[in-house]
Amino acid sequence: MQQLQNYINGQLVAPLAGQYIDNYNPATGQVYSLIPDSDEQDVEQAVQAALAAFPAWSKTPAEKRGQLLMRIADLIDQNLDCLAEAESVDNGKPLKLAKSVDIPRASSNMRFYGTAIQHFASEAHYMEGTEAINYTVRHPHGVAGCISPWNLPLYLFTWKIAPALAAGNCVVAKPSEVTPMTAYLLSELCIEAGLPAGVLNIVHGYGHKVGAAITAHPKVPVISFTGGTKTGRAIAATAAPMFKKLSLELGGKNPNIIFADCDFNNALHTSIHSSFANQGQICLCGSRIFIERPLYEKFRDAFVEKVKAMTVGDPLEEGTKLGAVVSEQHMQKVLSYIELAQQEGGTILTGGHQVQVAGRFAEGWFIAPTIIEGLPYNCRTNTEEIFGPVVTLTPFDTEEEVIQYANCTDYGLSATIWTQNLPRAHRVAHQVHSGIIWINTWLLRDLRTPFGGMKSSGVGREGGFEALRFFTEPQNVCVKL
Ligand SMILES: NC(=O)C1=CN([C@@H]2O[C@H](COP(=O)(O)OP(=O)(O)OC[C@H]3O[C@@H](n4cnc5c(N)ncnc54)[C@H](O)[C@@H]3O)[C@@H](O)[C@H]2O)C=CC1
Numbered sequence: 168m169q170q171l172q173n174y175i176n177g178q179l180v181a182p183l184a185g186q187y188i189d190n191y192n193p194a195t196g197q198v199y200s201l202i203p204d205s206d207e208q209d210v211e212q213a214v215q216a217a218l219a220a221f222p223a224w225s226k227t228p229a230e231k232r233g234q235l236l237m238r239i240a241d242l243i244d245q246n247l248d249c250l251a252e253a254e255s256v257d258n259g260k261p262l263k264l265a266k267s268v269d270i271p272r273a274s275s276n277m278r279f280y281g282t283a284i285q286h287f288a289s290e291a292h293y294m295e296g297t298e299a300i301n302y303t304v305r306h307p308h309g310v311a312g313c314i315s316p317w318n319l320p321l322y323l324f325t326w327k328i329a330p331a332l333a334a335g336n337c338v339v340a341k342p343s344e345v346t347p348m349t350a351y352l353l354s355e356l357c358i359e360a361g362l363p364a365g366v367l368n369i370v371h372g373y374g375h376k377v378g379a380a381i382t383a384h385p386k387v388p389v390i391s392f393t394g395g396t397k398t399g400r401a402i403a404a405t406a407a408p409m410f411k412k413l414s415l416e417l418g419g420k421n422p423n424i425i426f427a428d429c430d431f432n433n434a435l436h437t438s439i440h441s442s443f444a445n446q447g448q449i450c451l452c453g454s455r456i457f458i459e460r461p462l463y464e465k466f467r468d469a470f471v472e473k474v475k476a477m478t479v480g481d482p483l484e485e486g487t488k489l490g491a492v493v494s495e496q497h498m499q500k501v502l503s504y505i506e507l508a509q510q511e512g513g514t515i516l517t518g519g520h521q522v523q524v525a526g527r528f529a530e531g532w533f534i535a536p537t538i539i540e541g542l543p544y545n546c547r548t549n550t551e552e553i554f555g556p557v558v559t560l561t562p563f564d565t566e567e568e569v570i571q572y573a574n575c576t577d578y579g580l581s582a583t584i585w586t587q588n589l590p591r592a593h594r595v596a597h598q599v600h601s602g603i604i605w606i607n608t609w610l611l612r613d614l615r616t617p618f619g620g621m622k623s624s625g626v627g628r629e630g631g632f633e634a635l636r637f638f639t640e641p642q643n644v645c646v647k648l
C-alpha cells in the first residue's frame with residue numbers, strides 16, 4: 168500500500184509519530200493509500216525549515232522566484248496525465264474534468280504568479296511644496312500557512328501557494344486529508360524543479376491537528392484558507408486574537424437567475440454544467456435556479472430531460488458526467504439534505520438517491536443528479552450549503568422579487584444572470600450580494616480579477632494583485648528632499 172510522505176526542508180519524510188491515515192478511492196469506497204497522520208511536532212519541523220529558508224528566499228530576485236514557479240508549471244504540464252488520473256482517483260471526479268480543468272488550472276496558477284510578481288510594483292507619492300517623497304515597500308510576511316480543501320485539490324492548493332511563494336514568503340501548507348495525492352506528487356515535482364529546501368513544506372494530516380497547529384503557530388503570521396464556513400470560523404477564532412493576516416474563501420449558495428429573454432440553449436446547457444460539475448462540489452456552483460415564470464415550465468422540462476440522461480459512474484470512463492462524491496460522510500450529508508427538502512415540501516423531479524454502480528464500484532459513493540421544485544425560497548434547503556449534485560428550481564415574476572430571493576442567504580460568493588437585456592443584467596448584478604457575478608456565462612475565470620465572497624462566504628480576496636498584496640506587508644517610507 169502506497170505510503171505518502173510529508174515534504175519538509177526539501178525532503179520527503181515520514182511523520183515523526185509514525186502514524187498514518189487511510190486514504191479512500193471514493194468510486195470504490197476502498198482504502199488505496201496511506202497518508203501521514205502528522206501532528207504539531209511535524210508542523211514545528213516544517214515551520215523551522217521555512218524560517219531557515221526565508222532570508223535567502225525573500226532576497227532572491229523576483230525574476231528568479233518567478234522562473235522557479237514557471238519551471239514547476241512546466242513540470243505539471245509534462246505530468247498532466249499522471250496528475251489528472253491521480254486527482255480523479257483521489258477525489259472521485261471524472262478524469263475528463265481533472266484533465267481539462269483541475270490540472271491545467273494548477274499549472275496556470277503557478278505560471279500566472281511566476282509572471283505577475285515581475286509586474287507587481289509599489290507606489291510613490293510626491294508631496295509638492297513640502298518637498299518630500301513617499302514610497303511604499305512591500306515586504307513578504309515570512310512563513311505563510313496555506314490550508315486547502317478537497318473539492319479542487321491541486322487547483323486550490325496551487326492557487327494559494329503560488330502567490331505566497333512569488334511574493335517571497337516561505338510556506339507551510341496542508342492539503343485536505345481527504346484528497347492528499349496530487350499535493351504529494353507536486354512535492355516530487357518541486358524537488359525536481361530545484362525549489363530550495365524549506366521554501367515550500369507540505370504537512371499531511373487532519374485539520375483539527377495539523378491545520379489547527381499551523382493556524383495557532385506564533386511564527387506563522389498569515390493564514391490563507393479555503394473550505395467550509397464552519398471551519399473558517401474556527402480558524403478566525405484562533406487567528407484573529409493573534410492579529411494574523413487572514414484570507415478565508417468559504418462556502419456559497421449561489422443563485423442562477425434566468426430571465427425569459429435569455430439565450431435559452433446557452434442558459435440550459437451552461438446551467439447543467441454550473442449545477443453538476445464536479446458533482447456539485449464547487450463553491451461557485453449555481454445551486455438555486457430562479458426562472459422567470461413565463462419560461463419556467465419550458466426550462467424545467469428541458470433541464471430535467473437532459474439531467475436524467477447524465478451518466479453517473481466510473482470516473483475514469485470517457486462518457487461519465489458525474490463521478491463519486493468525495494467521502495461517505497459527505498454523501499450522507501448530501502442525502503440528508505435531499506431528505507430535508509422533501510420534509511420542507513419539495514418535489515423531486517429527478518434523482519434524489521444514491522446510485523449503485525456495478526462491479527468494483529458497488530461500494531462507491533455516487534449520488535444521482537437531483538432537481539427539486541416547489542420549495543419556499545427561504546427554507547433551509549434553499550439557504551444552507553449542500554455542496555453536492557442537488558439544485559432547486561423556483562419561479563419568479565419581478566426583478567425585485569428575484570433579487571430578494573437571491574440575497575436571502577448568509578452566503579454571498581457568486582451569482583449567474585441570464586438575459587439579453589444587458590442594462591437589466593448590470594442593474595440586477597449590482598444589487599445581488601455576491602463577490603463574483605457572471606452574466607450569460609459561468610466559471611469564466613480571469614486570474615487577474617479579485618476572487619472571493621461577501622457575508623459568510625469569506626474574508627478578503629484572492630487573485631491577481633489582490634493575492635500579492637495579501638501576502639505582503641506594505642511599509643511607507645517618507646523622505647524629506
Ligand atoms: N471550497 C469550498 O467552499 C469548500 C466548501 N466545503 C464545505 O464545507 C463543508 C465541510 O467540509 P470539510 O470536508 O469539513 O472541509 P473543511 O472545510 O473542514 O476542510 C478544508 C480544509 O481545512 C482543514 N481543516 C479542517 N478543520 C480545521 C481546523 N480546525 N483548523 C485548520 N484547518 C482545518 C481540512 O483538513 C482541509 O484541509 C462541506 O460539506 C462543504 O459544504 C468543503 C470544501 C470546500
Ligand SMILES: O=C(O)/C=C/C=C(\O)C(=O)O
Nearest residue numbers: 318393449450451612618
Ligand atoms: O476559480 C477559482 O479561483 C476558484 C474556484 C473554486 C473554489 O474556490 C472552490 O470551489 O472553493
